Amino acid sequence: MTKFDELGLSEHLLKAVAENGYDAPTPIQQKAIPLVLDGRDLMGLAQTGTGKTAAFGLPLIERLLAEPQKPTAKGTRALILAPTRELVNQIAKNLISFLKTTPLRVTSVVGGVSINGQIKRLSRGTDILVATPGRLLDLVDRKAVDLGSASYLVLDEADQMLDLGFIHALRRIASLVAKERQTLLFSATMPKQINELAQSYLTDPARVEVSPAGRTADKIRQAVHFMDAKAKTGFLVDVLAGQPDDMSLVFCRTKHGAERLMRKLSQAGIAAGSIHGNKSQNQRDRAIKELRAGDINVLVATDVAARGIDIPGVSHVYNFELPEVAEAYVHRIGRTARAGADGDAIALCAPEEIGLFRQIEKLIGIDIAVASGEVPPMSAAKSAKRGKNGKSGGSGRPRFNKAAGAGDNDNGRRFSKNRRRRPQSRKTAA
Structure with a gap:
């Protein structure tokens, strides 16, 4: 069985992994960690609950620690995007658990909470910024964050971000981060748009797939x-x-x-x-x-x-x-x-x-x-x-567009079959 000490992580991170109760790496971690450490762009396909956060988080931390530099004011060295507030908070919490004895800082920004506190925290810069696309662009428009120094870009649950209508936000954000960067894309499913996204944002990516799309957990x-x-x-x-x-x-x-x-x-x-x-x-x-x-x-x-x-x-x-x-x-x-x-x-x-x-x-x-x-x-x-x-019967509800969460966007809009769906406002999304 593969162990974490066989994946190329430093002793410092191995100790943090052990303290967090991690025993053996999951399949996605086994395959992804060495590739990310080598600097490869990566497309990772794995079902939910397979340990994707550690798969990109551990090697990302390793690379940041190997580059001893401080973030610029309002800047970030690495940007992680996720579609929902809950996922952003979960990713940030997991990363912080690996960073307790390091100088690296993690900052998370989501909608639904005061933007002023987020502006204040970002003013001194951060090493890793975890964000929902909508709130991040609100902060960009307020000139509260500078993405130009981000040399690492991670898109987690990319398929859901597309389902929630973030494609235009993703394109804009990708144009703001450093052109010379390492990009990691993780998704549970592989719709056509994900392939197009990978072609646009990733350079000669390695592809890691540990379970077929749609497979449910065995237990x-x-x-x-x-x-x-x-x-x-x-x-x-x-x-x-x-x-x-x-x-x-x-x-x-x-x-x-x-x-x-x-x-x-x-x-x-x-x-x-x-x-x-x-x-x-x-x-x-x-x-x-x-x-x-x-x-x-x-x-x-x-x-x-x-x-x-x-x-x-x-x-x-x-x-x-x-x-x-x-x-x-x-x-x-x-x-x-x-x-x-x-x-x-x-x-x-x-x-x-x-x-x-x-x-x-x-x-x-x-x-x-x-x-x-x-x-x-x-x-x-x-x-x-x-x-x-x-006439339409049943529940009497309007038909929704076929996208995950279509009836529950954070901007509270509902869409009928006779009304064209407008792009979700980034000021209220996630």
């Missing part, structure tokens, strides 16, 4: 219950009430639906909280902290939480509503079975969602076990969408 037990949409809430209340000591995540499609479900669970005596795009960053952080501390044992979330939440104790993930995009299912259920543990992923599928369910099975390449109910025919999905006089 996740998956099951589906088929039922009418109106029966879902009562079913979920009964299940959660029967396992009061378990830590669970429940996913909904929209922020309004998530908040409504959380209130119904609370009214039923279940200790529940919620996180979604209408919550401030402090509210989102507090809900996650309460889940970790055991003050609540159920967190209802939209896809804003499908990536970026790393809570090892989550034993169950419930898809109360199936996602519009099959890849989002993989990221949702990846919140359980982390750090070597196992977990359960339970989907609640209404007749009108059977099409989405079949897309999920096709993506992950397995037949999900049926725990209860009868499998509805594919025609049920079509008939549920049509009401009297051929």
Whole structure:
């Protein structure tokens, strides 16, 4: 078995790795760390929960320590971009844990909190800046940060950033960092736009792929219950009430639906909280902290939480509503079975969602076990969408564009099928 001391890391970092409880490197770490240390541009493909932060973070820290220079005022030596506030905070926390006895500084900037404090922290410069694209460009426009000295650029969860409409922001940011740089791109899936992004930003990149796109963690037990949409809430209340000591995540499609479900669970005596795009960053952080501390044992979330939440104790993930995009299912259920543990992923599928369910099975390449109910025919999905006089029926909600989190952008906009989607404002994104 490969060990961290075989990957080319210094004794100082090896000690930090051991103190953080890391035993053996994951496959993505084994393959990526030596390549990054060699200065190669890299495209890394790996499912969520495989240790990507350490895969780019450890060699990045190693290279920065080997170049003993201080960041310029308002400048940064390395820039890491991630799509959500939760993921930015998680990356920063992990990096800081490796830097306790070094002079390197890590600064994170996200939307939803005061920009003035971020401007003040950036005024003296930082070695590593972790940011969401929207808030970063707000700071650039205010001349609070200079990206010209950033000789390292990391795009984490690049596929989700494209889903959330950050492509124009990414292009602008890439034009502001140093032309002579090392660029690392990590993604769980490989849509066409990711290939185009790699061609534009990476130079002769090494490609590392440790699991097929869409593959779910081996230790996740998956099951589906088929039922009418109106029966879902009562079913979920009964299940959660029967396992009061378990830590669970429940996913909904929209922020309004998530908040409504959380209130119904609370009214039923279940200790529940919620996180979604209408919550401030402090509210989102507090809900996650309460889940970790055991003050609540159920967190209802939209896809804003499908990536970026790393809570090892989550034993169950419930898809109360199936996602519009099959890849989002993989990221949702990846919140359980982390750090070597196992977990359960339970989907609640209404007749009108059977099409989405079949897309999920096709993506992950397995037949999900049926725990209860009868499998509805594919025609049920079509008939549920049509009401009297051929008008849209079912839930009565507008159709969303097919992008992960499309109903839950942080700017709070919703899009109907008759309205062209406008680019997300960078002043309110993430």
